[in-house]
Amino acid sequence: MTDRVNPEVRRVADDIDTMEIRGAATIADAAARALRVQALESDASDPATLRADLRAAARTLVETRPTAVSLPNALRYVLRGATGQTVEEIHENVEATATEFCARLDRAQSDLGQVGANRLRDGDIIMTHCHSTDALACVEAAVEQGKHIEAIVKETRPRNQGHITARELHEMGVPVTLIVDSAARRYLNDVDHVLVGADAVAADGSVINKIGTSGLAVNARDRGTPIMVAAQTLKLHPGTMTGHTVDIEMRDTDEVIDEETLAELGSPTVRNPAFDVTPPRYVDAIVTERGQFPPESIVMLMRELFGEHTTEPWVEPA
Numbered sequence: 358m359t360d361r362v363n364p365e366v367r368r369v370a371d372d373i374d375t376m377e378i379r380g381a382a383t384i385a386d387a388a389a390r391a392l393r394v395q396a397l398e399s400d401a402s403d404p405a406t407l408r409a410d411l412r413a414a415a416r417t418l419v420e421t422r423p424t425a426v427s428l429p430n431a432l433r434y435v436l437r438g439a440t441g442q443t444v445e446e447i448h449e450n451v452e453a454t455a456t457e458f459c460a461r462l463d464r465a466q467s468d469l470g471q472v473g474a475n476r477l478r479d480g481d482i483i484m485t486h487c488h489s490t491d492a493l494a495c496v497e498a499a500v501e502q503g504k505h506i507e508a509i510v511k512e513t514r515p516r517n518q519g520h521i522t523a524r525e526l527h528e529m530g531v532p533v534t535l536i537v538d539s540a541a542r543r544y545l546n547d548v549d550h551v552l553v554g555a556d557a558v559a560a561d562g563s564v565i566n567k568i569g570t571s572g573l574a575v576n577a578r579d580r581g582t583p584i585m586v587a588a589q590t591l592k593l594h595p596g597t598m599t600g601h602t603v604d605i606e607m608r609d610t611d612e613v614i615d616e617e618t619l620a621e622l623g624s625p626t627v628r629n630p631a632f633d634v635t636p637p638r639y640v641d642a643i644v645t646e647r648g649q650f651p652p653e654s655i656v657m658l659m660r661e662l663f664g665e666h667t668t669e670p671w672v673e674p675a
C-alpha cells in the first residue's frame with residue numbers, strides 16, 4: 358500500500374518528536390497547519406479517501422509525543438471541520454478550520470496574557486521553569502502595561518529550555534537571573550510568583566508540566582510563594598473527565614548523559630521523564646483566556662467546553 362501521508366506531515370511529526378518544534382501551543386499550531394497541507398495537497402479523488410488520509414495524517418502527528426493534550430485537541434478541532442460532500446468542499450473547509458484554529462490560538466494566548474498580567478504588580482519578581490509561551494504572554498502584557506518585572510529563570514535540565522525563556526525575557530526588557538535547577542529553593546524567598554505553563558490540565562485541577570514543576574511547587578508552597586499556571590483552554594485534557602490518566606512521556610537517555618560517560622559510570626539505568634504532575638493543592642491559580650480559576654473548579658470550564666465525552670476523530674468510525 359502506498360504511503361498517503363504527505364511528506365510535510367511526516368517532517369512536522371519528526372520535528373515534534375525531536376523537539377525542533379516544542380511547547381504545547383507551538384506543537385498545536387504546527388499540527389493544525391500540517392493537516393491543512395495534507396488536505397490541500399491531497400490527490401484523493403473521493404471524500405472517503407480524503408477523510409481517511411486526514412485521519413492517517415492525524416495519527417502520524419498524535420503518535421509523536423503523548424503528554425501535551427494540545428496536540429490531540431488541535432487535531433480534533435481541525436478534523437471536525439473536514440465536512441463536505443465533495444473533495445473540493447472538504448479542502449475548503451479544512452483550510453478554513455485550520456486557519457481559524459491558528460487565529461483562535463493566537464487570540465487565546467493574548468487574552469490569557471491580559472488576565473495573567475493582572476496578577477503581576479509593578480516591581481514583582483517571578484521564577485520560571487522551562488519555556489512556556491502562555492506564561493511569557495502574561496509577562497509581556499504586564500510589561501506593556503508599564504510594570505517593571507524581574508525574573509529568576511531555572512535552566513531546566515536536561516534540555517535547558519530556560520535558556521529560551523532567558524533570551525525572550527531579555528528581549529522584553531526584563532532583567533534575568535539564570536540559576537541551576539537545584540538553586541530554586543534558595544531563591545524562592547526573593548520571588549513574588551512562580552509562573553509556569555502546562556502541557557495538560559486534568560479534570561481534578563492537577564497540572565502536568567515540565568519535570569521539576571511539582572518539586573518547585575511544593576517548595577514554593579512551603580515558602581508561601583504563590584504558584585500561577587498559565588494554560589489556555591487548549592491544555593485542558595477532556596479524557597480526564599471520564600477517568601483517563603495522562604501519559605507521562607519518557608525521553609531518550611542521551612538527553613541526560615552521553616554514551617561514553619554512561620559507560621564510565623558502569624552503565625547505570627537512566628530515567629528521563631519529560632513531565633510530572635503537580636497536585637491541585639499546590640497551585641494557586643490557573644490562568645486561561647476565559648479568566649483565572651482555582652484548580653479545583655477547572656472541571657466546570659472543561660464540561661462547558663467539551664461536554665462530558667470526546668471522541669478521537671482519527672479513529673475510523675465502526
Ligand SMILES: O=P(O)(O)OC[C@H]1O[C@H](OP(=O)(O)O)[C@H](O)[C@@H]1O
Nearest residue numbers: 379380381382489490491554555567
Ligand atoms: O504551550 P506553551 O505555554 O508554549 O508551553 C507549555 C509547556 O510545553 C513545554 O514542554 P516541552 O518543552 O515541549 O517538553 C513546557 O513543559 C511548557 O511549560
